[in-house]
Amino acid sequence: MSHPLSTLGVIHTAVSLIPVLSGPYAFIRHRAIDPATRAGKLYLAGLVLSVATSFTVSSTGGLNPGHAFGVVVLLVAFGGVLAARLRWLGRAARYLSTFALSFSFLLSLVPGVNETLTRLPAAHPIAAAPMAPVVLHTLLACLVVFVIGFAAQCWRLRNRALAGRS
Secondary structure, eight states, X not given: XXXXXXXXXXXXXXXXXXHHHHHHHHHHHHSSOOTTSHHHHHHHHHHHHXXXXXXXOOSSSSOOHHHHHHHHHHHHHXXXXXXXXXXXXXXXXXXHHHXXXXXXXXXXXXXXXXXXXXXXXXXXOSOXXXXXXXXXXXXXXXXXXXXXXXXXXXXXXXXXXXXXXX
């Protein structure tokens, strides 16, 4: 059986692993995707490269909703970077930035989960279609982990703020 991805698809997939790996590393090491850290910078650079390379692959032969979704993910991520710099937001800036960067990671998992489950294993993929129950259940699990993770990040931000007041 021939490989299901084009050469550009393989390159895009490899590049897309950068944010998929650096995001969790940032969460584990720094408890957040922080653009000031090397892991945060790598996440953002990988995200930009992932979205940019997505424009080289298309099952429809042109721009598709997946490309627009990638642009939305970038807007959310860089909105989080910008929010951290908006001093007029006060303490809310940290929460908004943390939410946006974490949410961008969740959003970036949507096409990754879909593509992985509908393509692998190559001979008999786990899911037959993007809306298959296994895809939806996996995305729901990702959402649950996101909610728990964001709540933990908020708790940490609040505790750091309270410790700073004492």
